[in-house]
Amino acid sequence: MSKLPTDEEKRDYWSHSIRWVFIFLTIWFIASFGCGILFRTWLDENFPKIGNAPFGFWMAQQGSIIVFILILIAYSKVMGRLEKQLER
Amino acid sequence: MSQNAWNLLFIGLSFAAYIFIAVRSRAGSTKEYYTAGGGISPVTNGMATAADWMSAATFISMAGSLSISGYDGSRFLMGWTGGFVLLTILMVPFLRKFGKATVPDFVGDRYYSQAARLVAVICAIFICLTYIMGQMRGVGIVFAQLFGIEIWLGVVIGGAIVFFYAGLGGMKGITYTQVAQYIVMAFAYTIPAIFIAITLTGNVIPQLGFIGDYKGGEGAVPFLDKLNNINTELGFAEYTSGSLSTIDMFCITAALMCGTAGLPHVIVRFFTVKDVKAVRKSAYWTLSFIAVIYLTAPTVGSFARVNLIENLHDTTYAKAPQWMKDFETTGQLAWVDKNGDGKIQYFGKGKSDSKKDDAVFAGSTPSFDSSTARGAYGQRLLKNDIITNNPNELWFGEDMMVMASPYMGKTPAWVIGLLMAGCIAAALSTAAGLLLVLSTAISHDLMKKIIKPELSDREEIKWARIASFGALVVGCFFAINPPSAFVAKTVAFAFGLAASSFFPTLLMGIFSKRINKYGGISGMICGISFTLLYIIYFQFGLPGLGKGTSAQYLFGISPEGIGTVGMLLNFAVSFIVSHFTPPTPQHIKDLVESIRYPSAALGESDSAPVDH
Numbered sequence: 001m002s003k004l005p006t007d008e009e010k011r012d013y014w015s016h017s018i019r020w021v022f023i024f025l026t027i028w029f030i031a032s033f034g035c036g037i038l039f040r041t042w043l044d045e046n047f048p049k050i051g052n053a054p055f056g057f058w059m060a061q062q063g064s065i066i067v068f069i070l071i072l073i074a075y076s077k078v079m080g081r082l083e084k085q086l087e088r
Numbered sequence: 089m090s091q092n093a094w095n096l097l098f099i100g101l102s103f104a105a106y107i108f109i110a111v112r113s114r115a116g117s118t119k120e121y122y123t124a125g126g127g128i129s130p131v132t133n134g135m136a137t138a139a140d141w142m143s144a145a146t147f148i149s150m151a152g153s154l155s156i157s158g159y160d161g162s163r164f165l166m167g168w169t170g171g172f173v174l175l176t177i178l179m180v181p182f183l184r185k186f187g188k189a190t191v192p193d194f195v196g197d198r199y200y201s202q203a204a205r206l207v208a209v210i211c212a213i214f215i216c217l218t219y220i221m222g223q224m225r226g227v228g229i230v231f232a233q234l235f236g237i238e239i240w241l242g243v244v245i246g247g248a249i250v251f252f253y254a255g256l257g258g259m260k261g262i263t264y265t266q267v268a269q270y271i272v273m274a275f276a277y278t279i280p281a282i283f284i285a286i287t288l289t290g291n292v293i294p295q296l297g298f299i300g301d302y303k304g305g306e307g308a309v310p311f312l313d314k315l316n317n318i319n320t321e322l323g324f325a326e327y328t329s330g331s332l333s334t335i336d337m338f339c340i341t342a343a344l345m346c347g348t349a350g351l352p353h354v355i356v357r358f359f360t361v362k363d364v365k366a367v368r369k370s371a372y373w374t375l376s377f378i379a380v381i382y383l384t385a386p387t388v389g390s391f392a393r394v395n396l397i398e399n400l401h402d403t404t405y406a407k408a409p410q411w412m413k414d415f416e417t418t419g420q421l422a423w424v425d426k427n428g429d430g431k432i433q434y435f436g437k438g439k440s441d442s443k444k445d446d447a448v449f450a451g452s453t454p455s456f457d458s459s460t461a462r463g464a465y466g467q468r469l470l471k472n473d474i475i476t477n478n479p480n481e482l483w484f485g486e487d488m489m490v491m492a493s494p495y496m497g498k499t500p501a502w503v504i505g506l507l508m509a510g511c512i513a514a515a516l517s518t519a520a521g522l523l524l525v526l527s528t529a530i531s532h533d534l535m536k537k538i539i540k541p542e543l544s545d546r547e548e549i550k551w552a553r554i555a556s557f558g559a560l561v562v563g564c565f566f567a568i569n570p571p572s573a574f575v576a577k578t579v580a581f582a583f584g585l586a587a588s589s590f591f592p593t594l595l596m597g598i599f600s601k602r603i604n605k606y607g608g609i610s611g612m613i614c615g616i617s618f619t620l621l622y623i624i625y626f627q628f629g630l631p632g633l634g635k636g637t638s639a640q641y642l643f644g645i646s647p648e649g650i651g652t653v654g655m656l657l658n659f660a661v662s663f664i665v666s667h668f669t670p671p672t673p674q675h676i677k678d679l680v681e682s683i684r685y686p687s688a689a690l691g692e693s694d695s696a697p698v699d700h
Contacts, residue, residue, distance in 0.1 A: 014684050021177055028173050032166045032345075037337050044328075051299025052310035057328045060162035061154075061386040062295065065169045065379050072176055072372035079368060 013086055020078050024071050031067035036060035094505030095234055102272050102509045106265045106516075130366045134373025136266035137357045139273060139517040141172075141378055143219070144226020145579035146385075147273065147514035152489030154389030155396075158319070159330030160337070161389065167341045167583070169375065169382055171348025176371040179349055180358045182598045184367060185683040190525075191352040191590060192533040198597040199608040200676055202538055207612050209533045211589040212352050214616065216526040217562055218582035219351075223519040224250075224560075224567035225578065229487050230511040232418040239419060240568045246512075247564040250519045251557060266521075269513035274380050276510020281384050284391045284497035294387035302394070315390055318397050323438030323446070327390065339649030340580070346655055347583025350590030353518075353525040392489050395496035400482065401434045405465040408432060411495035416468050421484040422454040423467050424474055430465050433481045440478030447475045448483040519563075523556040530555035580648045581623050588615035588654025596662055601677045607666030615658030622654075623647045 035043055040056030047055035050063070146168065154161030186194055192212055196205025225239075227246030232239045281294040289297030289311055301308035315327045325331045332340075348354070358367050399409060405423060415421040423432055426448075437446045449472035457469040491511065494504045531551035536543045543551070570578055589612050596603040596611075603611075621630070626647045629635030638646070645653060 010685060024173075024177055028170065032170045033338065033341065036162060036166055037334060037341065051296070052301070052312050053299045054328055057159055057162075058299065060159060061165055062298075062383055064166050065382050068169050068173050069372060069375050069379055071173055072368075072375055075177060076365075076368035076372055080365060083365075 009086060013082060016082055017079065020075070020082075024075055027067065028071055031059065032064045036064050091501045091504060094501045095508045096505075098502075098505040098509040099234075099512060102268070102513060105268050109265045109268060130361055130370035131373050132267055133263070133357065133361050133366075133370045135270040135377055136263045137354065137370070137374040138377035139266035139270035139513070140357060140521040141168075141354060141374070141518075142273060142381055142514055143518035143579060144223050144230075144511070144515035146381065147277070148226050148229060148490050148511055149487050149579075151385045151389040151392065151493075152486035154386050155393045155489045156486055157330065157332075158315075158325070158327035158390075160332045161386075162330075163332075163337055163341045163344065164580075165382055165385065167344025168348055169378060170341070171345035171583075172371070172375050172378070174345055174349040175354065176368065176375075179355060179594055179598070180367055180371070181364050182683045183355060183594070184358060184364060185685070186679075190528055190533055191355055191594070192529055193537070195590075195593060195597065195608070195612075196533070196537065198676065198679065199593075199605040200673065201605040201609065204605055204609050204612075205533060206538060207609055208590075208593075209529050209538075211585070211612060211616050212529040212533075213526060213559075214620070215352065215582050215586045215589070216522045216529070217559060217566075218585060219353075219579060220519060220522050220526070220559060220563035221566040221570060222579035222582065223515050223522065224563045225570050226487070227512065227515040227519070228567055229418075229420070230491070230508060230515065232420075233414070233488075233491055234508055236414065236417055243564050243567045246515070247560050247567075250516060250523070251560050266517045269517040270377060272506075272513045273510045273517075274377070276507045276513070277381050277388070278384055280494040280497065280499055280503050280507055281388050281391070283499040283503060284395070284493060285387065287497055288391055288394060294391070295383055298387040298390060311390070311394075315394055318394060319436070320438070322397065322401065322435050323440075324436030325438075327393070333644055336644055336646055336649055339645045339652040343584045343587045343649050343651030343655070344580060345587075346591040347585070347587035347651055350586035350594060351583070352529070352586075352590065353521045356525055356528075357521075388490060388493055392493040392496060395493065396489075397434065399496050400432050402431055404431050405467055406430070409495065411492055415484065415488050415492060419454065419456060420488040421482075422448065422456075422470060423483075424448050424470060424481050425463065425465065425467070426474065426476060426479065426481050433479055435478065435480040437478075439480070445475065445478045446480045447478070448480055449474050453485075454483060523559055524552075526559045527552035527555040577648060581627075584619050584623065584648065584651025584654065585616055587651035588619040588658055592655050592658040592662065596659070598680070598683065601672060601680045603662050603666045604669055604672045606669040607662040607664075610665045611658040611662030614661045615654045618657055619651050619654035622650045 035056055036059050040060065043056035043059070044054035049055060050058040053061075146164075150161070150164050153164060183191075183194055186197075192205050192208035195208035196202065224243055224247060227250065228239045228243030231237070231242030231245050233242075235242070278294075282292060285291050285294040285297040288302060289300050290303040291297035291300050298311065300311055302311040302314040312328055319325065319327050330337075358370065361367055361370050400412060405425070412421060416423070425431075427433070435446060440446060449470055451472050455471045457471055461469050463469050491507065494507055531548050535551050536548055592615065593608055593612050597608065622642070624630060625633065626636040626638075626641075642650070642653065
């Protein structure tokens with residue numbers, strides 16, 4: 001077992017993880033509220049269609065859910081890496 | 089084999105499996121009863137959580153709601169999955185590190201007060217009860233359809249089954265039965281969708297058919313264009329447009345998301361895995377399992393819409409398919425021959441004189457004449473006043489859509505049997521998880537921590553069983569007299585309550601050292617009472633004030649979305665009150681500091697498995 005992290009390393013870990021939480025939540029907000037609700041009409045008109053579905057509509061019904069899964073996978077990997085750095 | 093035989097075969101088989109698993113893994117101690125003793129693998133836990141998560145509302149009502157409101161139904165899709173992201177990132181790792189089995193436990197300790205614990209217990213009871221109402225309604229609808237009985241009787245039968253089954257195994261039994269239930273649900277949902285996708289779009293994958301071409305008529309047209317055309321021809325809004333205002337849509341989605349993150353029965357799920365790494369892994373597995381059904385729901389809804397209109401509109405009642413008459417028997421569908429031509433006409437608001445009305449009759453649900461009296465064409469007669477300012481003759485509940493879709497798509501009889509088993513699995517798994525949390529809130533947080541600390545393990549489990557019985561009786565009562573005719577809407581109220589109480593209080597408890605007990609308690613009370621009163625005022629009416637109309641909505645936000653306002657109120661009250669009252673004591677600041685480092689790698693002891 002390696003030595004325990006110092007207080008400074010712990011604070012560093014916390015500020016890093018908080019920064020990542022903000023990044024993930026920003027993506028989360030853009031994919032759901034942004035594409036699916038607030039800018040949907042604009043996206044429907046100006047973005048390429050997904051198959052035959054208008055972009056904003058497709059994001060609201062399918063795309064946002066796919067993005068959510070990707071966020072959680074990335075979150076798991078990133079946090080795992082942050083903790084590994086501390087273990088060393 | 090007849091349809092009934094297939095139904096009973098699938099339901100019988102799935103039940104035999106659940107009961108076998110539940111009996112094999114009976115809880116031996118309170119620890120096992122509440123959290124299955126920790127140590128369940130991330131994938132297993134992911135599946136169980138997915139089953140717990142996907143309630144009867146998801147399974148039965150969501151696709152129906154999508155089918156009727158098109159784009160507007162996206163609020164459920166985004167709300168319930170998006171909330172899961174919030175839950176995983178903002179709540180679960182920290183609450184787990186804190187190491188208590190229940191949410192009121194966290195609130196009580198973090199806000200260092202028994203009063204806070206009590207308020208949290210009361211909030212948990214309100215939330216779970218509202219949610220159970222929705223589930224029991226769902227169970228009732230399935231049993232009604234299954235045996236051709238009225239919904240109230242279906243609710244009573246379903247309630248008896250849930251009670252027997254939830255009290256038996258505790259969390260350990262529930263986890264493993266939920267895995268079985270997830271598998272049943274996933275097949276039950278996707279297989280009918282695949283069959284219908286092949287007939288309508290020629291595509292095996294429903295999600296591709298949804299954005300592909302419609303092959304039912306002459307030549308290929310984009311499926312969504314076909315759907316929009318059908319809708320607008322009959323005077324409905326375009327399927328891909330929707331009619332909710334942006335602010336209402338935003339608030340409802342936000343309330344569903346934040347409510348999801350504050351739902352006590354799902355938070356508890358993550359206490360059953362080994363360490364925080366496994367929690368994060370379990371979270372993305374859960375969401376992937378959930379997505380199997382959530383990504384299929386919009387396709388089921390849209391296919392059902394096309395099929396429903398092609399099957400029923402402008403068809404004579406005499407020639408209408410048998411399934412329509414079956415749903416009429418259970419009271420989920422009604423036809424009034426306004427123009428006396430013997431044909432079913434289904435029109436939207438756009439066809440009425442005022443462009444605002446498509447009601448068939450006065451009131452929200454049909455009340456039928458004595459069951460033997462029949463109209464000129466053999467239809468059931470209504471006691472409601474008939475509304476004649478519009479040509480629409482057909483009423484049906486959103487909840488029937490999913491169950492009717494395999495009939496409409498003319499799928500084989502065994503597919504329908506499988507679907508029935510899936511519906512029951514969905515309602516049972518969520519109801520069982522909720523009853524468990526509710527009974528824990530009462531036996532552990534209320535009885536043991538507040539009223540009678542010397543309670544023994546055995547007595548605690550006894551109280552838990554008494555509490556779940558009581559909750560079930562109340563749940564069944566409201567399932568028979570529901571606050572809203574549709575399961576998804578009733579459930580949305582539960583999320584509003586959770587969003588306005590637990591979500592902000594937990595969030596501030598985790599991320600702020602400044603919020604003290606006065607702030608926490610007053611925030612929760614203000615948030616949940618505001619939301620509850622708003623919902624009651626607009627759904628039931630308040631004594632002395634009467635019942636509100638939609639013109640009086642605050643900023644045009646409907647009761648479904650008001651949880652978002654309640655949440656902001658909770659945040660504001662907590663901050664202001666905490667600012668003017670004594671700061672939090674040092675040991676609470678240390679506690680908040682310590683849960684920031686959830687992993688054992690940080691030199692902190694990992695808390696799992698949770699113990700009392």
